[in-house]
Amino acid sequence: MRFEATMPEMTFAQKVLARASGTASPVPGEIVNAKIDLAMSHENAALVLAAFKEIGAKHVWDREKIALLFDHRVPANTTKAAEGHRTVRNFVKDEGIPQFYDMREGICHQVLPEMGHARPGMLIVGTDSHTTTYGAFGAFATGIGATEMASVWTTGELWLKVPETMRLKVEGRLPVGTMAKDVILNIIGDVGADGADYRCVEYVGPTVDEMSLASRMVLSNMAIEMGAKAGICFPDEKTKRYLQERTDSPYQPVFSDTDAVIEKQIDYDVSCLGPRVACPHTVDNVKAVEEVAGMPIDQAVIGSCTNGRMEDLIAAASILSGREVDPDVRLIIVPASREIYLEAMEKGLLACFVRAGAVVVNPGCGPCLGAHQGLLAKGERAITTTNRNFRGRMGSPEAEVYLASPLTVAASAVKGEITDPRGLLA
């Protein structure tokens, strides 16, 4: 009997990139040329298209592997945005790209999973930094720029550096009043805005196992806010069930080997965690809600690819039901997708919000990127469930943006000031 030479143990990132590049066992730091399984763009497809035309290629490499949609400026908020939309729509028709979702569907990072396009083991790139969200389904998913997307459209390939792996292990039952958002804000506050630069983050541990897919998406979504290239939650029965209802496409789950070399592991126990708030103007400026409670607010936003899902709306409703939004606060609620919008409508959540005095807007990015639907004036303060509080992100550079969970934002909207939601939960 002969013994085969044993393959080196590999991390998730190494395995996905090995498969995609046809390399046996690429090591961290190595640059590979990888074949892309799915390439996503939103409105900035207009930019991609300009570069694509400049390259001079006639057609995309594989129209089945491109997904396009509009979410950032829907319905079009300026004539220029409308022109951009039209250019992309025409391109979609000319190329016959089947995976196209016009303004009716919602935010890319919510819609792609709903359509079953984000599956375990895939290599996904998107011209959006929060493409890391698909990591919640066990895909290696990362953001790229428009010009390199044009090159992906042309060749189907992209150079990628094999990242080191950073493992974040989370244990402990989440206390009442806290959510996945508090877990990830706590982590980012701890490691810093560049604490995971270039790395593949793996979220593991019993707390992550317990989480819904929606909650895992919060973790993966915000991996980029600590600089990570990808943020993975490994697929399990819940992932399988989610996908079963949405797609017949096959997939191959990928896991890190037990003895794979990881760069570092950090352990968190969340059993005593309280609500967290990221204060202006960086996401890693994280404080306990008690430290900032009492600061008056002008606007509150619940939505985005971070926290615009059913469980977020249910959490918000648990606070808003039977209460009224402070008369001096504008509360804007943005369901992340049409599917969520409909479900929230049918379950009576939207009625509950409107009754409480919120403004419910159409699915999409909403006010998150400071383009439309609720910009902030100079000197105003907002609390929001989105993922970035950079200066000028939601309007005036002299406005302040605080990031928190849907519970904390809803409680703050009711009280008119940053508020610990635990006081309002029955």
Add this chain to the structure above:
Amino acid sequence: MRGKVWVYGDHINTDLIIPGRYLDDYDPKNLAKHVLEDLDPAFSKKVAYGDILVAGRNFGCGSSREQAPIALKTAGVSAVVAGSFARIFYRNAINIGLPVIECKEAITAFKNGDVALINIDKGILVNETSGARLKFEPLPPFLLDVLHSGGLVPYTRKKVPVEH
């Protein structure tokens, strides 16, 4: 390349480089008018062709917007030197032909108005005003090739046979 230096701090994010409110405009010249506006409102008026930015850690963190390096380049910036870069900005900069140089010591070795001399192939950074000489790890050859081609579009055009 040689240029006058502007020094900024850590975590200069893409919203500071070019705010989201201007992104419905795809004309680089219009973007350049607003470059770094929320950090330093006068920057687009002060910056001259060939100037070099020197910054601290995590330059370009945030969004994937390629308009960030495009706005810098169109405004005249010839290179960005930083202690570290956020990965998407780093890729985008190379892809549009804006040299990015990772050098931890640069932030302490330069002050506003100094003149920097950069050799990107050899990995040498000189402060001509103070005489300080720093080294950095040059980019891998194929990325240098992308830069020397003027970015990924001309680079890919060279490699992809165009159908007629």
